[in-house]
Amino acid sequence: MTILESERPAILRDLPHETSKMVLAFADRLDAQFPAGTDERALKSRLTEWGFQLDEDDVGQYARLRIEAATGQDTYFVYWMLDAKRRLTHIEADVHISRP
Numbered sequence: 001m002t003i004l005e006s007e008r009p010a011i012l013r014d015l016p017h018e019t020s021k022m023v024l025a026f027a028d029r030l031d032a033q034f035p036a037g038t039d040e041r042a043l044k045s046r047l048t049e050w051g052f053q054l055d056e057d058d059v060g061q062y063a064r065l066r067i068e069a070a071t072g073q074d075t076y077f078v079y080w081m082l083d084a085k086r087r088l089t090h091i092e093a094d095v096h097i098s099r100p
Contacts, residue, residue, distance in 0.1 A: 003051050003066070003067055004068055007051070007067075008067055009050035011050060012026070012065075012076060019095060019097055022095050023093055023094060023095050026076065030078060030093050031091065033046070034080075034091050036087075036088055036089055039087055040082055040086040040087065041086075043088060044063075047063045047078060050065065051065050052076075060079065060081060061079075062079045063077070064076070064077055071100075072097065072099040072100055074096070074097055075096040075097075076093070077094040077095070077096070078091065079093075
């Protein structure tokens with residue numbers, strides 16, 4: 001899913017402009033919002049509310065959100081791991097910035 005800059009969810013607002021700092025700040029926000037033990041349904045529900053598209057590959061589950069910015073496109077990724085009871089054990093963030 002792609003959204004406009006003006007629709008950016010709160011968790012992605014006011015992040016640092018430098019990519020490495022942006023990833024760390026986004027990761028910190030995810031850790032605070034979804035501590036270990038969070039139920040998978042709560043995680044997926046909130047990510048979906050924010051506009052993230054849920055997906056899965058050979059490595060595991062993830063969510064992706066593309067934002068059309070004035071100067072290009074920002075893509076935010078959330079990756080997570082679950083225990084046998086479908087509770088969060090690990091969450092991480094990544095950001096890809098595309099500028100012409």
